[in-house]
Amino acid sequence: MEKQVILKTSHISKYFYEPVKFKALDEVSFEVFDSEFITLIGKSGSGKSTLLYILSTMDTDYEGELFIGNEKITGQKPNYLAAIRNKNIGFVFQFHYLLPEFSCLKNVMIPALKLGKYSHQEIEEQAYQKLELLGIRDQALKPASKLSGGQQQRVAIARALINQPKIIMCDEPTGNLDSKNTGIVLETFQQLSSEFGQTIIAVTHDNDFAKASNRIIEMADGKIIHNL
Amino acid sequence: MKLNVNSEIAYTHLITRKKQTMIAALGVTVGIGIFIFMISLVVGFNRYSDESLFKAASHLRIYQDDILSKPLIAENKMGYTAVIVNPKIANVSNTLINPEKIISDLKKQEDIVTIAPQVSVNLFYNNGTSQINGVASGVNIVEANAMFNIQSTMLAGDVRNLLATPNGILIGVGIAEKLNLQLYDNINITSSIGVVKVMKVEGIFKTSNSNIDLTKSYISLAMSQQLLHQSSSYVTDILVNIKDPNKAPEYAKLLKNLTIYKVEDWQTANEQSMSNKKTRQVMFGSISLAILLVAAFGIYNIINMTIKEKLNDIAILKATGFSGKDVINIFLKESLIMGIIGTSFGLLMAAGLIKFVSGIYIGGDREYFPIGFEPQIFLIGAILGVLITLGAGYIPAVGAAKIDPIEIFRR
Ligand SMILES: Nc1ncnc2c1ncn2[C@@H]1O[C@H](COP(=O)(O)OP(=O)(O)O)[C@@H](O)[C@H]1O
Numbered sequence: 001m002e003k004q005v006i007l008k009t010s011h012i013s014k015y016f017y018e019p020v021k022f023k024a025l026d027e028v029s030f031e032v033f034d035s036e037f038i039t040l041i042g043k044s045g046s047g048k049s050t051l052l053y054i055l056s057t058m059d060t061d062y063e064g065e066l067f068i069g070n071e072k073i074t075g076q077k078p079n080y081l082a083a084i085r086n087k088n089i090g091f092v093f094q095f096h097y098l099l100p101e102f103s104c105l106k107n108v109m110i111p112a113l114k115l116g117k118y119s120h121q122e123i124e125e126q127a128y129q130k131l132e133l134l135g136i137r138d139q140a141l142k143p144a145s146k147l148s149g150g151q152q153q154r155v156a157i158a159r160a161l162i163n164q165p166k167i168i169m170c171d172e173p174t175g176n177l178d179s180k181n182t183g184i185v186l187e188t189f190q191q192l193s194s195e196f197g198q199t200i201i202a203v204t205h206d207n208d209f210a211k212a213s214n215r216i217i218e219m220a221d222g223k224i225i226h227n228l
Numbered sequence: 229m230k231l232n233v234n235s236e237i238a239y240t241h242l243i244t245r246k247k248q249t250m251i252a253a254l255g256v257t258v259g260i261g262i263f264i265f266m267i268s269l270v271v272g273f274n275r276y277s278d279e280s281l282f283k284a285a286s287h288l289r290i291y292q293d294d295i296l297s298k299p300l301i302a303e304n305k306m307g308y309t310a311v312i313v314n315p316k317i318a319n320v321s322n323t324l325i326n327p328e329k330i331i332s333d334l335k336k337q338e339d340i341v342t343i344a345p346q347v348s349v350n351l352f353y354n355n356g357t358s359q360i361n362g363v364a365s366g367v368n369i370v371e372a373n374a375m376f377n378i379q380s381t382m383l384a385g386d387v388r389n390l391l392a393t394p395n396g397i398l399i400g401v402g403i404a405e406k407l408n409l410q411l412y413d414n415i416n417i418t419s420s421i422g423v424v425k426v427m428k429v430e431g432i433f434k435t436s437n438s439n440i441d442l443t444k445s446y447i448s449l450a451m452s453q454q455l456l457h458q459s460s461s462y463v464t465d466i467l468v469n470i471k472d473p474n475k476a477p478e479y480a481k482l483l484k485n486l487t488i489y490k491v492e493d494w495q496t497a498n499e500q501s502m503s504n505k506k507t508r509q510v511m512f513g514s515i516s517l518a519i520l521l522v523a524a525f526g527i528y529n530i531i532n533m534t535i536k537e538k539l540n541d542i543a544i545l546k547a548t549g550f551s552g553k554d555v556i557n558i559f560l561k562e563s564l565i566m567g568i569i570g571t572s573f574g575l576l577m578a579a580g581l582i583k584f585v586s587g588i589y590i591g592g593d594r595e596y597f598p599i600g601f602e603p604q605i606f607l608i609g610a611i612l613g614v615l616i617t618l619g620a621g622y623i624p625a626v627g628a629a630k631i632d633p634i635e636i637f638r639r
């Protein structure tokens with residue numbers, strides 16, 4: 001059976017104009033299939049984060065086209081894009097993780113409360129499950145600001161999973177983690193893609209992490225140089 | 229029931245920054261409290277000054293205006309000049325012709341509460357060699373009392389005695405003091421056409437106006453007609469009170485169609501006091517609005533600060549699927565909550581201030597400070613408080629909605 005394309009870019013280019021005009025992405029075209037675990041690698045400044053922001057639907061200022069599922073995302077209205085993010089995409093960002101005044105549990109629950117598909121109680125249960133999955137259930141009721149960077153990163157991953165999005169995008173999800181916790185995250189991702197059919201696109205610097213994925217896309221100077 | 233997620237976020241922001249929340253709310257409290265208090269002051273004072281005005285003046289007065297003699301040939305006729313260049317008052321008498329007809333016409337009107345025909349007589353009050361000149365109002369005392377509540381100003385005697393005693397007179401306290409008169413003493417009066425009568429003091433009144441107390445008296449309608457050698461149909465003014473005194477000017481226009489005589493509303497007759505009233509309203513109104521604006525600025529500042537500190541949170545919320553509308557909603561809820569807390573305490577504060585000030589003794593015929601609880605002003609204050617805080621929150625909230633999460637994440 002032919003694998004289904006879940007995300008597709010077609011000739012995406014992106015310019016920055018400050019301080020000088022600069023082409024950060026240059027005609028990037030690739031396809032991501034359903035349930036794939038993809039890693040994006042490349043030197044610092046090669047355009048990985050910039051690409052991920054476009055894939056995440058948050059950056060709409062680019063040339064070319066983006067499709068998620070069979071739907072063209074390019075040109076959609078901001079409110080509609082927000083709804084797509086809420087339902088279909090989970091994120092883990094570099095450095096920016098949690099809402100500090102809320103408990104870890106609340107942080108995980110918030111996107112699901114926004115989606116409003118399940119009752120408060122069901123959402124709470126699911127949030128506990130996700131925290132369990134990432135080995136931080138015991139931190140659930142602590143305020144997010146009281147956790148270490150690595151713990152916060154794992155809570156952020158749990159939050160990305162809460163709405164069972166089709167696609168999970170991560171910018172250096174293991175950047176702050178020791179090898180043991182990196183192992184947990186890696187296993188979780190593999191399990192999510194193989195068992196739960198979720199698609200994962202992760203930017204990483206970690207070669208071992210990349211090797212464990214289904215496919216590695218390497219970037220340099222805003223272009224894809226390897227796609228294996 | 230669980231709060232919806234926007235409310236929960238707004239609520240969490242507020243309770244994790246209790247101090248700022250309280251300060252912003254306090255600003256609204258003071259603003260609304262002072263606003264309601266000041267407006268109540270103005271309304272109370274205006275009501276008081278209207279009330280004291282209505283003790284001497286009716287809402288509307290119908291009388292024969294002085295008619296000036298006109299040129300024999302109309303001035304505007306081409307090629308002619310005016311023959312009379314020195315116009316003089318031309319009316320022979322200032323009586324209202326057929327007053328019963330006017331009164332019965334008036335009685336058909338809705339909203340008219342009291343109608344009192346009156347004869348004004350210029351006269352001298354004499355006692356021994358002392359003499360004061362003044363004006364007596366010949367009235368039906370029952371109607372006049374209904375209109376001016378004369379009884380409430382009586383120091384001694386009873387207005388109803390005027391009904392039983394044909395030569396009874398109610399005099400101002402100034403006249404009584406100057407002519408050294410007591411209740412039931414006799415007093416000589418001489419009308420402007422020289423008719424002399426001996427009257428019996430059936431009452432002494434004291435208004436808030438010492439000039440009135442020194443000139444004015446009330447006598448029966450019949451007595452006033454005798455003093456002027458006139459028949460019993462002679463009436464110089466018809467005084468009219470309506471339900472809502474503020475509608476007097478409109479009513480004056482309406483009544484003008486009913487009669488050929490001049491209809492004057494109390495606002496026109498008391499221009500000076502009207503302009504004082506307007507001055508007060510503008511002055512206090514602008515001061516209290518300025519205070520409200522300061523309070524609103526407090527809310528604006530706090531919301532603005534919250535947003536500046538929460539850029540990262542806003543970016544995360546937007547990334548996880550909250551729309552610009554949700555962000556506006558969250559921050560509007562925050563200012564709404566602060567506004568409601570602040571306004572509620574503001575209402576209490578205003579009530580406290582009003583209660584306190586209304587207990588201050590100031591003497592005079594009012595005795596206590598003329599201020600009271602005006603439900604309408606409290607309502608307006610409450611609505612204004614909430615609206616202004618919403619407005620003050622809306623501006624920064626819209627700014628927050630426009631924040632681009634990527635710019636935050638790239639930092
Ligand atoms: N807001 C910006 N303004 C100007 N240039 C930027 C901006 N963001 C990123 N860049 C540039 O775009 C290039 C790609 O950046 P980025 O996608 O963050 O790289 P990576 O994530 O692969 O390290 C870099 O050269 C960076 O300097």
Ligand SMILES: [Mg+2]
Pocket residue numbers: 048049050094171
């Ligand atoms: Mg990067």
